[in-house]
Amino acid sequence: xxxxxxxxxxxxxxxxxxxxxxxxxxxxxxxxxxxxxxxxxxxxxxxxxxxxxxxxxxxxxxxxxxxxxxxxxxxxxxxxxxxxxxxxxxxxxxxxxxxxxxxxxxxxxxxxxxxxxxxxxxxxxxxxxxxxxxxxxxxxxxxxxxxxxxxxxxxx
Amino acid sequence: xxxxxxxxxxxxxxxxxxxxxxxxxxxxxxxxxxxxxxxxxxxxxxxxxxxxxxxxxxxxxxxxxxxxxxxxxxxxxxxxxxxxxxxxxxxxxxxxxxxxxxxxxxxxxxxxxxxxxxxxxxxxxxxxxxxxxxxxxxxxxxxxxxxxxxxxxxxxx
Numbered sequence: 066x067x068x069x070x071x072x073x074x075x076x077x078x079x080x081x082x083x084x085x086x087x088x089x090x091x092x093x094x095x096x097x098x099x100x101x102x103x104x105x106x107x108x109x110x111x112x113x114x115x116x117x118x119x120x121x122x123x124x125x126x127x128x129x130x131x132x133x134x135x136x137x138x139x140x141x142x143x144x145x146x147x148x149x150x151x152x153x154x155x156x157x158x159x160x161x162x163x164x165x166x167x168x169x170x171x172x173x174x175x176x177x178x179x180x181x182x183x184x185x186x187x188x189x190x191x192x193x194x195x196x197x198x199x200x201x202x203x204x205x206x207x208x209x210x211x212x213x214x215x216x217x218x219x220x221x
Numbered sequence: 222x223x224x225x226x227x228x229x230x231x232x233x234x235x236x237x238x239x240x241x242x243x244x245x246x247x248x249x250x251x252x253x254x255x256x257x258x259x260x261x262x263x264x265x266x267x268x269x270x271x272x273x274x275x276x277x278x279x280x281x282x283x284x285x286x287x288x289x290x291x292x293x294x295x296x297x298x299x300x301x302x303x304x305x306x307x308x309x310x311x312x313x314x315x316x317x318x319x320x321x322x323x324x325x326x327x328x329x330x331x332x333x334x335x336x337x338x339x340x341x342x343x344x345x346x347x348x349x350x351x352x353x354x355x356x357x358x359x360x361x362x363x364x365x366x367x368x369x370x371x372x373x374x375x376x377x378x
Contacts, residue, residue: 077233077279077311077356078225086227089346092255096342099254103247110243138288142241145286145317148339149247 107150111190114143118183125176137166154201158185161208169215178211225350234259236278238269240287248282251342266290277306285316300331309358313348
């Protein structure tokens, strides 16, 4: 008869410790190399996400909250992914768009400014890496100003 | 406890949940690069729970901002499954937001760690080690009196 009280599953710490354990620094290097390979595919992902936003932008005016939330989810995803791929200018446009969606009234004017953000993403994605960094900075500043001019949601 | 400087993750199964194909691939590949034995992926909550029914993961990395079911909802559903070992699986919340209230909320709901994008491979490793060191899931007593993972028999050395 087996005595289950004397047996237990090893902890995760016990399971990762053993004769085959290798230095964490070496594993981190392998993880970094894997990340670099995946980051090379960011352009394809970016193009796909921008197409989704471009398709949705014309449906935003008068759209129900769920449509805005779905749009927002794509923007948040794009910002996080852009950050992981070191695409800071893409991330900055997404941040401005997030502010618009979360803090401002969602009307036809907001939908128009949201569309301008999508245009900016298209423009920046088509520019070569490191090309026109100053221009992108000015573009992002103008988008942020356009968002700031929109009426804010009232807090109840 | 001495700092962990070496590891062999080949016996671990890790589930990555993210609705972003890019992030899903990035996290999965980084973990595979660490030598994790089995990396499962899910793009939705439904897919994640289906995967967990077939194979209980040792650690979960889950994105917070997903649509329509977000990571916090998945975490709450997991932690409510008191009769399942899933209630005790180490859970790392992945997010683009680093506001204090978000961190507090996730940890309060039972997340074991919280990683903010962008993060490096080294940061990911640190979070993985942190939840492994803090793991007590193997000691958890389930309602039937068995300990977590008791369906598997292990020899005591």
